[in-house]
Amino acid sequence: MLSHLSIRNYLLVEAVELDFGPGLTVLTGETGAGKSILVDALALALGDRAEGGVVRQGAARAEIAAEFSIAGLPELARWLDAAGVAADDDVLILRRVIEANGRSRAFINGSVSPLSQLKEAAEFLLDIHGQHAHHALLRAQTQRDVLDAYAGAQQQAAAVGAAWHAWQAARQQRHDAAAHGQARQIEREGLQLAVEELCALGDDLARWDEIQAEHGRLAHVTTLLEGSQALIGGLDEDESSISGVLAGLSGRLAEMRALDESLGDVAQLLEAASADVAEAALDLRRYADTLSLDPERLAELDRRLADMHRLARKHRVQPGALAPLLDQFMARLAELGADDDVEALQAKEDTAWAQYRDLAGKLGRTRRRAADALAGQVSAAMAELALAGGRLEIALVPSSEPRAHGLEDVQFLVASHPGIASGPLAKVASGGELSRVSLAIQTALSGVAGVPTVIFDEVDVGIGGSVAEAVGRRLARLGETRQVLVITHLPQVAARGSRHLRVAKQAKGGFVSSNIESLDAAARVEEIARMLGGIRITSTTRQHAAEMLAG
Incomplete structure (x- = not known):
């Protein structure tokens, strides 16, 4: 659960310290006050990439720190242990520092961490549903991802994708073997000839330096013999040899030594x-x-060296590199031989296909079980959101061919009123209806998600009246099992919060800043009255606001 958020010098915020508790927290404020700043700042602490210009004017850096209570989250505890992160007293602090020059650093419990680790940790902690999430719901991939998330089948889907790619790779390898057999045959023949020529040199390939040295000695043996004899004569055998001169000098010195x-x-x-x-x-x-x-x-030796020089020129290498070149040629020949084993390649492809088909079949069964449950839950929620009689159907249509996402396509079909045939979301639902269907789906997902905190960023745009009251009730009910933070412009939703934060702009020292404050009971009445009545607040609007909060 998110327990504390600290924001320093981020956009219009100079300094804010916020404490959070369980249940439904609402965040309100006038248009343009910067209500989404809190969510954007929190997203940075959770590993989102920082865009330029987020540091408050005149400041050297922005800093956002989010503190979470992580008691009762065993999967996160295992992840922290594997990542080598110490969690003291069941507290996890994610911190982000962004310099004015655009550089940023990330920390987990005070230790420098890559952004990828912040993102991974965030997956155990919090979900953010943006105000335009309903638009993404029109995409087939999003609909499939929603169903997989509800079914808890994300790992199954990932395994199916990996199996599909493995099958495609095996299939392509077999096709290449069939399509390029002639080219490989030509390459193989050329390599075989080169290998035979190199192998004919035997051990000489690895003895290049040794053979060169022996050849040098044999080529100059006459000069070496003559020089050796001349040196031997000068040292010991000639009449004027050095050894004879030294013997004479030693005798003369012996006579002198007798005297001294x-x-x-x-x-x-x-x-x-x-x-x-x-x-x-x-x-x-x-x-x-x-x-x-x-x-x-x-x-x-002349012949051997000539052969090695000839092959070195042929293959454009130095003679000393012929031995490793032979190893390369033999390895490539082995590869070409394996590629030509069509039966082995077919068996490999068949095995990959069988594995994919098995995993995809299991994923399809998981999806079918979850589709009815999710459709029923969302249809029930639609009735609460002024779409009584409307319904959501989730169709699993067999794909025209096996795909990375499985053997079926997922289609969300909706009927917004009774007696109307269901059809694709993009063609049947209006903007307001789509927003409500999206909210019903998001709350359904939040009800089964493992994360303890859910944030809704103005997902209630485009609705009002009794529908707004239904949305508020539904979010409050969700707050009974999850920590929920809602950014809203609707008084009906704001009145349902167990805590109320307000964002307001203020001018100070020539700068405009956004301030976020926690409201007490009296201030809540004033804020709800403002949301109801606008600029002019009367005793009637205050009374209405108090009644909404009491109800």
Whole structure:
């Protein structure tokens, strides 16, 4: 239940704090005072997108916070737990901050949240019926959605839609296989040839770097051998080799060291240098032993590298990318083979169709059970709304073909008076009659909905007199089981409220603002009298207003 609403710097509202309770709350005010501001602000707190210019002139930001008591809402509690939102003391606060530059932030219980989470939370809390909802009722989709909502079949309908799309995808896959078989055959033959050419290279595809390195050594083996021998000679074997020079220098240093022992460190350095030269010469001899002229191996590597370069040019890739390219080609061949398995594709389509047909059949049975109940409830309400003898019929007409919404189309047929044949809403009902039928449907839906709060934004436009009294009674009765907020211009409806809020414009400091206040008993009499008599309020209108409130 909505327990508190705070609005700051939103449109004409500077600052408003409102407390709410159970039952029927009515909101009234003169035309143009901004009665719908409250609903629009609340919708922002519930996740609606903010349009530009909603921040009050001169303010940096607008802020709307809606506080809900959520005791006794187990589904919402499970959703909050899954979303990682803590609900302290069975209280949920949805808050929206909108900057003057158009940017906005959303919060759930003080934690930053995406708008999508606010919308999901709102689905457990509140329904808003706008003043033009009856126009939407003329659309076939809206009529189907109304019936599904009344039947509690929204999840069933969603499952049917998903099954229909899965069936269509399987069907399209089979059609494509039949229609494009020749093109796939050509693609498959080309891929098969490419795979055979690449597979002929064997393990060489994955050894590109290794083969390149070996080819480089074989191609320059003569140069490497000559260089190795020259280095070995210079280090150890020639008459003037470095090892011989170092040996001579070491002998001369030994003579000097006999005269001065402080040359010991220099002697150690010369010994280390001689050892390093000997080790280098040994390593070069080992390396030279591994080198040998092998013209046949070199020719083989030349051929392999040429084949890899040729295929790389053919497929417009680097030689090192041939191995992953082969994997791609083989995966695509597997896909093409699966697409050509017509029997498997047909079986997949048949399975998808059977699942859709089963789900759609169950949905149709649910709709048929709910259609009679909803039609009866709305017809009874129509009698209260000065449409005595009128009736609503809900026809389930088999679709010409299976559709995402099921195997039947939903049609609302209405007869506004006894003895008149029922027909489509758009052709039979007048504007006022359509508004009353819409109100009857909305209250019927609200009676079965799981949300604890329902808001009606001037859905009583175009009616008056005894019909207005009937509307007021019906809304008050709904308030016995739901928290109901009604924005109205009818005194007959306003008099039925257990609480009364009034919106008024006032000028302050050169700015015009809207103020929302809660009315006490005396103020309610004055407001109902204003609604009855207009500008000039007399003792008679006050007395009439008091009688309406007392009745």
